[in-house]
Amino acid sequence: MNLTSPSHVKAWCIENGFHPNRTLGQNFLIDRNILDAIIAGAGVKAGYNVLEIGPGLGVLTEALLACGARVTAVEKDSRLASRLAEALGNPTDLRVLEADALELELDALLAEGFDACVSNLPYSVGTRILINIALHPLAPKSITVLVQTEVAERLAADPGCDARGQAGVWLQLDHDVALVRAVKASCFWPRPEVGSSIVRLDRHPCALTPGERVWFFDLTRYAFMHRRKQLGASLRKAPEPLGRDDAALAALFAAAGIVPTDRAEQLTNAQWQSLARAFARA
Numbered sequence: 001m002n003l004t005s006p007s008h009v010k011a012w013c014i015e016n017g018f019h020p021n022r023t024l025g026q027n028f029l030i031d032r033n034i035l036d037a038i039i040a041g042a043g044v045k046a047g048y049n050v051l052e053i054g055p056g057l058g059v060l061t062e063a064l065l066a067c068g069a070r071v072t073a074v075e076k077d078s079r080l081a082s083r084l085a086e087a088l089g090n091p092t093d094l095r096v097l098e099a100d101a102l103e104l105e106l107d108a109l110l111a112e113g114f115d116a117c118v119s120n121l122p123y124s125v126g127t128r129i130l131i132n133i134a135l136h137p138l139a140p141k142s143i144t145v146l147v148q149t150e151v152a153e154r155l156a157a158d159p160g161c162d163a164r165g166q167a168g169v170w171l172q173l174d175h176d177v178a179l180v181r182a183v184k185a186s187c188f189w190p191r192p193e194v195g196s197s198i199v200r201l202d203r204h205p206c207a208l209t210p211g212e213r214v215w216f217f218d219l220t221r222y223a224f225m226h227r228r229k230q231l232g233a234s235l236r237k238a239p240e241p242l243g244r245d246d247a248a249l250a251a252l253f254a255a256a257g258i259v260p261t262d263r264a265e266q267l268t269n270a271q272w273q274s275l276a277r278a279f280a281r282a
């Protein structure tokens, strides 16, 4: 079957009584140009060990294998997982795991050392899957995923943008995040209600110690829960161990070069890291 041919994909579904499951985000990629753009954006080379979440009918899996990659594909839907290897001709470089990506033993799986994760993620749980993988200490060096455009913009948002939020700040701690290109809803079947975008994350070293990272996540989680408030006002009322009196907060903000009237979305990642360091030292 030609997996980028809408008529082939629809015919296969009809012949096999397969109704794409909306809850599982089964919107299959049916556009050759976008497939090529994902593969080019991911920069997959022969011999790469690649993790794919949600292979579906295998359009991306097939293209990754054609690059000479070894692919581990994790699919929750048993109807799709059980047919994938055979449908692609039982390639030796393919391993299919029938599993929920949110319940994977990531320590063991990522310890295998993946060069890249390349996936067209399901809408409903895509951000959670991405954060779990990207924030893991053994995360692949690069992650290239198709996600809802609104999510992609949040992940890549710069300080001061309305789209700036907790997920973007967290992912930018360990990665350079770049929007590769927008993808129209017509490139998928069934057609989703929203547009998608390809986003690429490249891992970079993190300057924070493990202890400082805990402060970074606690501070940003709390601050973005109260994103309309100024940081000084919000942290003054925060529960232990974040909450401090005005004098203590003023010293911490000064040490981090932050103005207490700033709001969460205005801070750069470097400023969040300085604040985390200041809290860790205090």
Ligand code: SAM
Pocket: 024, 025, 026, 027, 028, 029, 030, 053, 054, 055, 056, 057, 058, 059, 060, 074, 075, 076, 077, 080, 099, 100, 101, 102, 119, 120, 121, 122, 123, 125
């Ligand atoms: N890769 C295929 C493509 O590009 O056409 C399918 C992508 S489709 C947007 C998302 C895929 O993720 C579906 O095959 C769906 O069954 C699978 N999926 C949904 N939730 C999942 C989960 N929690 N763990 C693993 N796979 C999941």
